[in-house]
Amino acid sequence: MLDLRQVPDLLQGPGWQAHLPVLIVTIPLIFGVLTIATGKGWKPWAWATAVTGTVFYLALQLIQRVLASPTGMVSYELGNWPRQWGIEYRVDALNAFILLIVAGVGFVTTVYAKHSVEKEIPADRHNFFYAVWLLALCGLLGITVTGDTFNVYVLLEISSLTVYALIAMGKDRHRGALTASLRYLILGSVGASFILLGIGYLMMITGTLNMQDMHERLMSVPGILESRTVLVAFALLLVGLSMKMALFPLHMWLPRAYTYAPSAVSALLAATATKVGVYMAFRFMFTIFGVGFSFITMPTTLILASCATAGILVTGVTAIRQTNLKRLLAYSSVGQIGYIVLGFSLANVNGVAGSVAHILNHALMKGGMFMALGAIVYRLDRCDIRSVRGLGRKMPLTMAAFTVGGLGLVGFPLTAGFISKWYLVQGCLDRPHMWPLAGVVLLGSLLAVVYTWRVVEAAYFQEPDDDRPVKEAPLLMLIPMWVMIGASVFFGINATFTGKISVTAAKALLGVGP
Amino acid sequence: MSWVYLATAVALLVGMFMILIRAIAGPTVYDRILATNALGTKTIVFVTLLGYVSGRTEFIDMAIIYALVSFITTIAILKFAEKGRLD
Amino acid sequence: MQVTEIVTTVFLALGCIISVTGAYGLLRMPDFYTRLHTAGKTDSLGQLLIFIGLVFVTPDLLTQLKLVMVALILMIAAPTATHAITKAAHLHDLRPWTKGDPGGEP
Amino acid sequence: MMFDLSPPLLAIYIPLIGALLIALTGRWPNLREALTLGTAGTLLYTVASIVPRVLAPNFWAVYAKAPPLRLVEVVPGVFLELKVEPLGMVFALIAASLWILNSLYSIGYMRGNAEKHQTRFYVCFALAIASVMGLAFAGNLFTLFVFYEMLTLTTYPLVAHKGTAEALRSARTYLGILVGTSVCFLLAGIIATYVYTGDMAFKPGGVFTRALASGSLTAPVLGTLFILYMYGIGKAALMPMHRWLPAAMVAPTPVSALLHAVAVVKAGVFSVVKVIVYTFGPLTLISAGQGSWLIFMAGATILIASFIALFQDNLKRRLAYSTISQLSYVIIAAALLSPLSLMAATLHIAAHAFGKITLFFAAGSIYTASHKTEVSQLDGIGRRMPFTMGAFTIGALSMIGLPPTAGFISKWYLLSAAWETEYVFVIVVVILSTLLNAGYFLPIIYRAFFRAPPPPGREHHGDHGAFEEDPEHPLDHPTATDGVFGDEADHSEAHSHVHGKLHVPGAHGEAPWPMVVALCCTAAVTVAFFFYSDLAIDLATQLRKGLLP
Amino acid sequence: MTAVVLIDTLLLLLVTVTAVAIIEVRNLYASAMLTSVYSLLLALVWVNMHAMDVAFTEAAVGGGISTILLIGTLVHTAREEKPLKQRVHWRALLLTALCGVALIYGTFDMPRFGDPKAPIHHFRVPEMMAQTVGFANSTAGKQPPPAGFDPAEYRSFNGAVASVPVDPTDTGWRENSVLAQHGIMLPKVLGDEVHAAHPAEADHHQHPADDFNGHVPNSVTSLLAAYRGYDTMFETTVIFTAGMSLIMLLRRPRREGYLQRSAPLADQPVLRVVAKMSIPFILLFGLYVITHGELGPGGGFQGGVVVACAFILFALIFGRPALYRVLPPPVCDLLTGLGVLMYAGTGAACLLLGGNFLDYAQLNSLSPGDGEALGMTLVEYGVGLTVSMVMVTIFNQLAEEQAK
Amino acid sequence: MTDVLGIYNYWIYVILMMIGLYGVIAKPNLIKQAIALGLFQTGIFLYYISMAVVDGGTAPIWTTIDDGAQKFQGPYDNPLPHVLILTAIVVGVSILAVALALIVNIKRSYGTIEADEIERMDHEDRLIEFRAGQAPDAADDAEAHHHA
Structure with missing residues (x-):
């Protein structure tokens, strides 16, 4: 039975790091559930901050461990069942990187959430809010570490369900939050069902749920890849994942959801939710089906690249026409997902590396920008383009953060956005006959200039409608905002870390050697 | 012996089909409740029979749960019909 | 075929006939109260007969007990439900069908 | 590495630190402006200190061996790096020296016109200079691109300075064209270069030789890349990409001067020359048979722009079209691809800088003193503002290319190069455009000195936004009776505050003294350049040496 | 048929x-x-x-x-x-028809319904479920495969050729003494693969047959709570999340109080009596279902729902205020969380005892199989607690909303 | 015949799913949509459970353990899909609960649960928001011209 005398040894021993993959997921789970007992006021927030901080620390430890490991990955068998029987966690450079992004952004956003949540959500349900918040993080982190397809589905549903609830919490500010949430719920569930069905098809044909086993089985049994079942499974997964990551024609849920969600939730979602969707696409396409099937047998490149292209251009134009800044950024997010998808649809090292790098870069920039908007909402109760006029002098730091983030979206050199575009364009040029896509990437930047600049112009060169004094955002909002924006600038100036890890991950995914 | 169970089961299915038509057709709410309830009873018998068809008598646990649940559902539906609320 | 099995078959056949007849009545009767009439009776009787029939072929005691229990629950629940339905319909002024009415709908 | 104090890096840090200090001292205008001047002086000193190294006889040998000054590895394998070479040296010298004069002028102008947001103006100006320094000393294409974009960004607030709808719209055009071309074409070209050659460093002779030899790059692709670069560098205002220049005229005059003489357009033509010389290599282009279209394109730009300039009534707009045509001189010279023509290009960058800044200073002085913006209003103004109009005359002569001004020297080299390469088209273009130049500058001088000023009551005043008026609707111009007295009164007050005397319409004299001093200085330099052009010619010769095997 | x-x-x-x-x-x-x-x-x-x-x-x-x-x-x-306006939505019909055709297209290459040779019955699951799956033969001892079963064929389906070269003398069955005790024979290739993949494994998990010392004959439960117990933990979390969401979305502010107007059915004597009689029975049955989950059909989730049904019946008959007196909402909230914590806590306890997360074998160092069974019972109760409380919460929140 | 029966279940699952999908798309009533979503998911459940069946198999539960021999001859069905679907059902009911909560809230805020009416109201909301937030550039320009 439980022998508590063993516990201290375990905690002190060097072995605890072996449990890192599972700790990262279960800590937000256990402590997230405990959040409902933390009472009122600042306590739930402090609790959530401590938990996310711990998770971030653990993610840092994990990525070090993964990079140091000779096989380039860390595996963990839940319940000590061998992977064929139970569930396996499998963390390689890509996982660890995405995990770090999600954990880091989660931590920073939690710190940021305090004021915003106090203002936007009734005080008597803060503890529930932060509980659901932590569970959302738990789901996103879980999707990222797991190596089991069905586990992906379950965790996907956790993250989705929590996100629906979090979005709907914007209902006190605008009733649109409710319809946004319901629409997301219906589309998201349909998407998730497609994913579940795809997993079912794969399980039926391979007899396993473990990603690695599935891949081996698909590769080793002759004729299996030509079967109609695998083909339809691929199509189902493609459609389901596209819905989850809001790829262009299936993005209908995203703009409203981001617009009406509470500010902190918008920031968290923009920086993590769709990124994890993209990560799933990586796993399914590269790790399970393999590059050969996904990109050579199937016309995936064509489909994804056209969707991405259309997405970049159409949402860019739509974003230009928006007056609500949150909606503007939401449309921009769909376009940015287009970049990420465009990158990996190329299926070459530079393209995929650009994709991976853009996941980080976009998370930082968009997260920071949504935080800036949150600060504006906090002070002005609105965030349309008219309300930011002249705000460049009244809230200089907030608007500066927004501007720098916007420059990143445009892809100005020395911001993070530039790095990913650099890789993406290289990827387009590397692939024969794909050079027009490079043009799309660059044209998308121009659209970004237009929509970003409308805001910058209004903030710095137009006179406000009234001379109401507006205070700068509180420090607890400014610091996280600038951490995100600062990080995006840092990774724009020195992208050695991101560049290296993206290229490593891309090579591992494509199976072209270390 | 199992053909007897099977024949009974099929006969029950036919009965269920008729009840289902009543449930779909209505026309009043009470007809539907009635049909739902009758379907519930048939289902319970059917489950038990299925246990005998396949030779696994654990299925009877299921019948108990069916009975309980369909009873509660009927009460809830009724309460809604009668009082317009659930609590 | 053993005796128990013959007994069971007879019970099952009876239960079957009653159930299906009840279902047919539920489908064909002109109004709610008449349908209630057929459904309420046949439900209870039909299921009772089938359960009794099954008890004979069941070897172990626990299962026999369970069968009896299910039958009992149904014997309690079905009339309760029928009673409640009737009461609700009555309270809501659902008029019984009388000879000469075309469809019997209120 | 970050705090390496070698001179090229210092040249970037100094304006940056200056910008910071200016931002901090914004509350005390005198201190702020003193700091601006001080920073400018220090910068000039620093830049000048590099010159001897560039002029050293063994410069190219050292250049080939010396590692670039690497600041930071942005993407693995791609560095932000600096390296000094003669062309950049010329550009840096021009920018550094003109910054001092421009600052002096700005002080007069900004105070004279009581502009708002002066601190932002000086800060952005310093930042723009920092970008120019980075651009001038860029060691590879990537660095060039980074500072090119920084320059666009830092000058944007200057163009949009006034914040009116008009200014914002023009600034949008400015930003849109510059960013659009650079991102769509220049960046694509740079990345393609990297993909094909794996090398972005500036090397005499270019980087494409190996790729061409190995066959991984074909001549048509090289030609396409060349097109990408030439149109990607929108700051060079090659004809379809020139729209931003007239649009940017809305900015305050010191900014126009910065755009036209010191920084932006110079950055454009500088980049063109640099790319042709160090990325493509004239020999590579010639042997691949690519790039001759540029000569015709630039020639057309020269003629069309000059022709348009003839019909502009707005003084600054006329100057803007003049700039477009003058820039294409540099481009045409570079496109000739002969060592002599590249020297001509280098010299013209310098010569045009001094001439054009003089002209703009003069236009700004006229505006400050009399609020006149149209050529047709300038009758007799030479009598009231003799210094200004004198300087203007010198600048105009330089533009036309008459001795004894700077313009003559560069035009001379250009003609020699054209002669040498036997491009009759170039010779014809130069001659025609000279005539056109004369055609649009001389009437101004004639009006200023030889026409009688109009009687005071018929004086034609422009207000704040007047010179931005669409040229198509000259009749829309407000007159003094149009009911804008409120505005006028405000201005008068502001002026009286600054000048210490009441401003009477029509009774103005010279502009405030810092402006006059500045513009006299630039005029003097324009003339001096004709007599003492050794330094520029030496640097150009050094550049030419690098090209010869 | x-x-x-x-x-x-x-x-x-x-x-x-x-x-x-x-x-x-x-x-x-x-x-x-x-x-x-x-x-x-x-x-x-x-x-x-x-x-x-x-x-x-x-x-x-x-x-x-x-x-x-x-x-x-x-x-x-x-x-x-x-x-x-329009009875049939043609666009939707077209879309669904297309989608349906695509899905049906995929079904043609599927193994037939009930086909014992389908890969899913052969690749991993037989080992995972050494207890029960597929061709588990009933009598002890070595048995030949069922008649008409071609060992080479099971590895492929629909004509796809097996990748592993088949030795003609090889029957394709692996003899494993432990498994053979249960009359279970595994396809050889698969078994060897597992052993090769885990040469160092020396613990009880190596032999699935005695994973639970025979305590868990319901292999659905053993899969649910042990092999894939991690999924089930998140399943519980999903339910928990749903409960929290309902509270966030629908619960009225405390100052308005929990108790509002309600319409009990207690005035109807028949219902009242039947309810009073049946509620204790339902509760007991719910607990039975939870506990019995390892032996027969049932488990934490099903039992939890049954328990919730008892509470809901109570609320239906006696009114929600009465339910609130029995089970105040704050208590209900805390119990909801407690269920998840029981599950995750069991997992964490295994971790603290030196095993992997959810490695129940650590709970009993002497008999790993008994430890597994104990762990499964604990987590089943956790699931049951959460599910029942969340269901009650959901009912309460939906009912609490005032009718128009 | 055997062939058709062999994939009969898979066809029915597709039909059920498509009925659900049709309801989600075609029905404007939100409650109907939620119910249809449930149908859609049950289609998948049917698919999973169908693949677990083994000819002549029985429920994967041992009945007798103590005597070392099992009571039932013949194969057992595959329990793995059952387990997965248990989880999926739970997920489904959670989603249904949240959807219903949202619908109740929507009814409170919009006064209707018909998607097309809500869509219209949302559109109006957005128009109001758009007008309020419009940067009056155009107005400014007109003003500037007027002043000039």
Whole structure:
């Protein structure tokens, strides 16, 4: 039975790091559930901050461990069942990187959430809010570490369900939050069902749920890849994942959801939710089906690249026409997902590396920008383009953060956005006959200039409608905002870390050697 | 012996089909409740029979749960019909 | 075929006939109260007969007990439900069908 | 590495630190402006200190061996790096020296016109200079691109300075064209270069030789890349990409001067020359048979722009079209691809800088003193503002290319190069455009000195936004009776505050003294350049040496 | 045609008819009731296909909770759908038809219904489920494979050729003493692969047959709570999340109080008496289902729903205020969390005892199999607690909303 | 015949799913949509459970353990899909609960649960928001011209 005398040894021993993959997921789970007992006021927030901080620390430890490991990955068998029987966690450079992004952004956003949540959500349900918040993080982190397809589905549903609830919490500010949430719920569930069905098809044909086993089985049994079942499974997964990551024609849920969600939730979602969707696409396409099937047998490149292209251009134009800044950024997010998808649809090292790098870069920039908007909402109760006029002098730091983030979206050199575009364009040029896509990437930047600049112009060169004094955002909002924006600038100036890890991950995914 | 169970089961299915038509057709709410309830009873018998068809008598646990649940559902539906609320 | 099995078959056949007849009545009767009439009776009787029939072929005691229990629950629940339905319909002024009415709908 | 104090890096840090200090001292205008001047002086000193190294006889040998000054590895394998070479040296010298004069002028102008947001103006100006320094000393294409974009960004607030709808719209055009071309074409070209050659460093002779030899790059692709670069560098205002220049005229005059003489357009033509010389290599282009279209394109730009300039009534707009045509001189010279023509290009960058800044200073002085913006209003103004109009005359002569001004020297080299390469088209273009130049500058001088000023009551005043008026609707111009007295009164007050005397319409004299001093200085330099052009010619010769095997 | 297929065919027809009716009936109230019928029929389908636990859950959830939830929603919204301008939505029909054709296209290469040679019955699961799956022979000792079974064929399906070269002398069956005790023989290739993949494994997990010392004959439960216990932990979390969401979305501010007007049915003596009689019984049965989950059909989830049904019945008959006196909402909230914590805590305890997360074997150092069983019981109770409390919460929140 | 019966279940699952999908798309009533979503998911459940069936198999539960021999001859059905679907059913009911909560809230805020009416109201909301937030550039320009 439980022998508590063993516990201290375990905690002190060097072995605890072996449990890192599972700790990262279960800590937000256990402590997230405990959040409902933390009472009122600042306590739930402090609790959530401590938990996310711990998770971030653990993610840092994990990525070090993964990079140091000779096989380039860390595996963990839940319940000590061998992977064929139970569930396996499998963390390689890509996982660890995405995990770090999600954990880091989660931590920073939690710190940021305090004021915003106090203002936007009734005080008597803060503890529930932060509980659901932590569970959302738990789901996103879980999707990222797991190596089991069905586990992906379950965790996907956790993250989705929590996100629906979090979005709907914007209902006190605008009733649109409710319809946004319901629409997301219906589309998201349909998407998730497609994913579940795809997993079912794969399980039926391979007899396993473990990603690695599935891949081996698909590769080793002759004729299996030509079967109609695998083909339809691929199509189902493609459609389901596209819905989850809001790829262009299936993005209908995203703009409203981001617009009406509470500010902190918008920031968290923009920086993590769709990124994890993209990560799933990586796993399914590269790790399970393999590059050969996904990109050579199937016309995936064509489909994804056209969707991405259309997405970049159409949402860019739509974003230009928006007056609500949150909606503007939401449309921009769909376009940015287009970049990420465009990158990996190329299926070459530079393209995929650009994709991976853009996941980080976009998370930082968009997260920071949504935080800036949150600060504006906090002070002005609105965030349309008219309300930011002249705000460049009244809230200089907030608007500066927004501007720098916007420059990143445009892809100005020395911001993070530039790095990913650099890789993406290289990827387009590397692939024969794909050079027009490079043009799309660059044209998308121009659209970004237009929509970003409308805001910058209004903030710095137009006179406000009234001379109401507006205070700068509180420090607890400014610091996280600038951490995100600062990080995006840092990774724009020195992208050695991101560049290296993206290229490593891309090579591992494509199976072209270390 | 199992053909007897099977024949009974099929006969029950036919009965269920008729009840289902009543449930779909209505026309009043009470007809539907009635049909739902009758379907519930048939289902319970059917489950038990299925246990005998396949030779696994654990299925009877299921019948108990069916009975309980369909009873509660009927009460809830009724309460809604009668009082317009659930609590 | 053993005796128990013959007994069971007879019970099952009876239960079957009653159930299906009840279902047919539920489908064909002109109004709610008449349908209630057929459904309420046949439900209870039909299921009772089938359960009794099954008890004979069941070897172990626990299962026999369970069968009896299910039958009992149904014997309690079905009339309760029928009673409640009737009461609700009555309270809501659902008029019984009388000879000469075309469809019997209120 | 970050705090390496070698001179090229210092040249970037100094304006940056200056910008910071200016931002901090914004509350005390005198201190702020003193700091601006001080920073400018220090910068000039620093830049000048590099010159001897560039002029050293063994410069190219050292250049080939010396590692670039690497600041930071942005993407693995791609560095932000600096390296000094003669062309950049010329550009840096021009920018550094003109910054001092421009600052002096700005002080007069900004105070004279009581502009708002002066601190932002000086800060952005310093930042723009920092970008120019980075651009001038860029060691590879990537660095060039980074500072090119920084320059666009830092000058944007200057163009949009006034914040009116008009200014914002023009600034949008400015930003849109510059960013659009650079991102769509220049960046694509740079990345393609990297993909094909794996090398972005500036090397005499270019980087494409190996790729061409190995066959991984074909001549048509090289030609396409060349097109990408030439149109990607929108700051060079090659004809379809020139729209931003007239649009940017809305900015305050010191900014126009910065755009036209010191920084932006110079950055454009500088980049063109640099790319042709160090990325493509004239020999590579010639042997691949690519790039001759540029000569015709630039020639057309020269003629069309000059022709348009003839019909502009707005003084600054006329100057803007003049700039477009003058820039294409540099481009045409570079496109000739002969060592002599590249020297001509280098010299013209310098010569045009001094001439054009003089002209703009003069236009700004006229505006400050009399609020006149149209050529047709300038009758007799030479009598009231003799210094200004004198300087203007010198600048105009330089533009036309008459001795004894700077313009003559560069035009001379250009003609020699054209002669040498036997491009009759170039010779014809130069001659025609000279005539056109004369055609649009001389009437101004004639009006200023030889026409009688109009009687005071018929004086034609422009207000704040007047010179931005669409040229198509000259009749829309407000007159003094149009009911804008409120505005006028405000201005008068502001002026009286600054000048210490009441401003009477029509009774103005010279502009405030810092402006006059500045513009006299630039005029003097324009003339001096004709007599003492050794330094520029030496640097150009050094550049030419690098090209010869 | 076997009995399974016959009944399956007929039942599925019924199910389809019901599905069409659910969508096309305009009265939402009827729709809700048909949903309940649909669930019952579906549960029959599951029973017919021997998915006992699924049928259990479907009956409890679909037939019970979902219907009550739907009706709870109808209280606050509308009973009738708005009449449609257009009876058939052609675009939707086209889209679904296309989608359906694509899906059916995929079914042609699938293993046939009930095909024992389908990969899913052969690749991993036989080992994972050494207890029960597929061709588990009933008598002890080595048995030949079923008649007509070609060992080379099972590795492929629909004509795909097996990748592993087949030794003609090899029957394809692996002898494993432990498994053979249960009369279980595994395909050879697969077994060897596992052993090769885990040469260092020396613990009890190596031999699935004695994983639970025979305590867990219901292999659905052993899969659910042990092999894939991690999934189930998140399943519990999903339920928990749903409860929290309902609280966030619907709970009224505390100052308005929990107790509002309610309409108990206690004035009807028949119902009151029946309810009083049956509630303790239902609760007991719920606990039985939770506890019995390892032996027969049932488990934490099903039992939890049954327990919740008891509370809901109580609230239906005696009014919600009475329920609040029995189970105050704050207590309910805390118990909800406690269930998840029981599950995750069991996992964490295993971790603290030196094993991996959820490695229940650590709970009993002397007998790993008993430890597994203990762990499974604990987590089943956790699931049951959370599920019952969340269901009650959901009911409360939907009912708490004032009717118009 | 055997072939058709062999994939009969898979066809029915597709039909059920498509009935659900049709309801989600075609029906404007939100409650109907939620119910249809449930149908859609049950289609998948049917698919999973169907693949678990083994000819002549029985429920994967041992009945007798103590005597070392099992009571039932013949194969057992595959329990893995059952387990997965248990989880999926739970997920489904959670989603249904949240959807219904949202619908109740929507009814409270919009006064209707018909998607097309809500869509219209949302559109109006957005128009109001758009007008309020419009940067009056155009107005400014007109003003500037007027002043000039």
